[in-house]
Structure formats: structure tokens, C-alpha cells
Amino acid sequence: MEILWEPGPREHEQSLMARFDQRVRESGERVGAGYEGLWEWSTDHPDRFWPTLADFFEVRFASPWTRVLDGPMPATQWFPGATLNYAAYLLQGSRPGGLAIIFRNEEGLRITLTNEELREAVGALARDLEASGVG
Structure with missing residues (x-):
């Protein structure tokens, strides 16, 4: 399999993966080196x-979860009891003019959506759903 793109050291250091890895290690978890160590920890200790x-x-759950996992893979139920309000979650804490969504594909196409554009699109969708009798 051909690798299409690989991050350089700067991209890696600034990635969410690197920040998450640092957070896990600072919490005292015993994690092996690099991505493989983090992946192994995630699969050995999903709870x-x-x-x-x-x-x-x-992630702010609208109602709390009772357990992390319920049942064996691949039919595991994640965070049973929890509910999420996806629209509220996506729109929470948004800054005017800030970017809500950044999409980039392997060919280099980059599409952005500002918080205002997302809020407008969510509102339009909500109105369409209500007009169709949903919700």
C-alpha cells in the first residue's frame, strides 16, 4: 500500500493526536512509545x-453514561445511558468568525465553514425538519 501523505515533525507536534498522547501520559497512564503505544493502551484498556x-x-453528555462499555466487540454499546445533543455540542462555545469545520482531502482540496455559516445551516435544516413534521 502506498502512503499518500505523512505528517512532518512540526505537523505531528501540533496535532490533536500528539496533544491527546501528552494528556494521557500526564494523567499517569502507562503507555508505550509513539502511536503504537497509545493504540495498544486504547485497545487493552477501553474502559x-x-x-x-x-x-x-x-464532550458534554446531555444525560450521563452508566458504564463505558456494555457487551463484547463488535456489538459493544458505548456509554450506555448517555445522550448527546449534537447540534448544541457543535455550536457550543463558538467564536464569531471562527472556523467550525475544516475539511481537507488527500488531493489538497480544503473547504471551511465558519461558526456563523454552520449556525445558519443548522437553523435551515431545523426549519426544514420541522416543516416536514419531524421533531
Whole structure:
């Protein structure tokens, strides 16, 4: 398999993956070196990995979860009991003029959506859904 793109040292250091790795290590978790070590920890300790990841990304559950996992893979139920309000989550803490979504594909196409554009699109979708009898 041909590698299409690989981050350089600067991109790696500034990545969310590197920041998450640092957070995990600072929390006292015993994690092996590099991506492989983090991946191994995540698969060996999913009960610790998933809440740590949710906390890192500041996921705010609308209702709390009772357990991290319920049932064996691949039919595992994640965070049973929890609910999320995706629209509220995406729009929380948005800064005027700030970017809400940045998309980039392998060919270099880059598309951005500002917080205002996202809020407008969400509102339009909500109005369309309500007009269709949803919600």
C-alpha cells in the first residue's frame, strides 16, 4: 500500500493526536512509545481510553453514561445511558468568525465553514425538519 501523505515533525507536534498522547501520559497512564503505544493502551484498556478521549474533546453528555462499555466487540454499546445533543455540542462555545469545520482531502482540496455559516445551516435544516413534521 502506498502512503499518500505523512505528517512532518512540526505537523505531528501540533496535532490533536500528539496533544491527546501528552494528556494521557500526564494523567499517569502507562503507555508505550509513539502511536503504537497509545493504540495498544486504547485497545487493552477501553474502559479508561474512551472516557479520557471524551474528556479530552470536552464532550458534554446531555444525560450521563452508566458504564463505558456494555457487551463484547463488535456489538459493544458505548456509554450506555448517555445522550448527546449534537447540534448544541457543535455550536457550543463558538467564536464569531471562527472556523467550525475544516475539511481537507488527500488531493489538497480544503473547504471551511465558519461558526456563523454552520449556525445558519443548522437553523435551515431545523426549519426544514420541522416543516416536514419531524421533531
